[in-house]
Amino acid sequence: MNWNSKHKKYYMNKGYKFTKLYDEIKVNAQDLPIYSKMKVDVRCDTCGRGKKMSFCSYYRQFEKLGFNNCKQHLQSYYENCFDKEGYQLLSEVRNAKAELKFICNKGHDGKTNWNKFKNGTRCKKCRIENRCSLTRFNYQFVKEIFDSRGYQLLTESYRNVEQKLEFICPNNHKHFITFSSFYYNLSDCGKCRGMKTGNRDRHSYEYIQEKFKDRGYFILSPNYLNSSQKLVYLCPEGHVGTIKYCHFKSGHGCFDCGVINRTGEKSPRWNPKREMADRVKRRQYNEYTKFREDVFFRDDFTCLCCCQRGGELVVHHLDGYHWCDEKRTDPENGVTLCKSCHIDFHSANGSKNNKREQYEFWIKHKKKCLLILVG
Structure with a gap:
């Protein structure tokens, strides 16, 4: 081998005299570092046959087995180790982590590697059988x-x-x-x-009452079962509603108060520059929203003409929205119609100047037509 800057200090510490870089140097095999890939001549301890192999490979084999054999005799050593346990080795051992197939002394097929076998790991199926028989x-x-x-x-x-x-x-x-x-x-x-x-976690009715009173609420429900029960309450603003205690203790409160606090001027999308006349014209104000909800709930979200429940519903003004200002948000002036029936009405009677008499005549005629079709 030749001198180089990587191992110069190592060999000088071993007692070798440095001449100059890249000069040839003869080194004893015992002085080579264990990671050296320098090729060395080795002989099989069994048959005496010689071969060349890297020093690091030789060292690993000698460190693990305590001897050095050629490939043929090394395989025999592994087979003898398996035979001592009554196992039959079916695979060639390439390295300590390579998968080895075997047949155990009870006839089970199994897989392992040399590292596991030498550390005491044996047939998995036998181990399971023994454990089951004991327990x-x-x-x-x-x-x-x-x-x-x-x-x-x-x-x-x-x-x-x-x-x-x-x-x-x-x-x-x-x-x-x-x-x-x-x-x-x-x-x-x-x-x-x-x-x-x-039973351990359930609160008493008096405890729940106190919690509601702390926030100004009054419970109307006569008893308390669990945190998932809907409790009827009266909020500080006089609204009646229902809420679960698990939601109430998390910070939730009156639904109606929440709606009020999120609409109108308190809405995050409120535009102060917009005039009220424009809101009324576009029907975008709180009173009109409340009017629509009241009409829908009163009519059970059902079209009064064709009896369709749900879907695209609208509130029709009996006395027109454009000319009857005082009844724009009066629930008695509104009826629920589906979108198609609403279009039919205005197709027959026009728009903007409609009256209650027109609706009564139209709905009477419409229902007669429906009865004829059904009959």
Whole structure:
């Protein structure tokens, strides 16, 4: 080999005299670093046959096995190790992590590698069989465990600890559980556990009343079951509504108050530069929105002409919106129609100057036509 800057200091510490870079130097194999890829002559400890191999490969083999053999005799060594355990090695050992196929002394096919085998890992199927034979309980033992805790076992056979067993608990609840969970007290009757948790966490009616009073609300519901029950309340502004306690304690409040606080001048999209006359013309003001909701709820979201429920519904003004200013937001002046019926009315009677008499005549004639078609 030749001197170079990478190993100059290493060999000088070993006692070699430095001449100059790239000069040839003779080094004993024992002085080579363990990571060296320098080719060295080695001989098989069994047959004496020589070969060239890198020093790092030689060192790894010698470090793991304690001897150096050629490939043929190395395979024989591995086979002998498997034979001592009663195993038959079917694969060639290329390296310590290569997959090896074998047949164990009980005839099971398996896979492993040399590292796992030398560390004591053996046939997986044999290990599972041994573990099951040690831990499997019989049906009589399982039934006695259930009986000792006051449970009635309904399942008539037992396979393993992961089988779901049907039982009746002391409180007459029918449920399922695996024996591993039951035996090691990891679980019991799920229904009983739910009842215990519910009773422990359930608040009293007086406690709920106090929580509502702290925010100025008054409960109208006569009792309290759980946090998912809808409670009727009276808010500080006089609105009546329903709310769940789980929502109330999270900060929610009166729905109507929330709508008021998000509409009109309090809306984040409120345009102060827009005049009220323009809002009335476009029908974009709070009173008109409330008017439409009242009419829809009164008519149960159903067209009064064709009886269609839901879909595209509109509120029709009996006395026209454009000329009857005082009845624009009066629910008695509005009726619910579907979009097609509304178009039919205005196609027959025009728009902007409609009156109640026109609607009454039209709806009477329309229903007669529908009856004829149905008949």
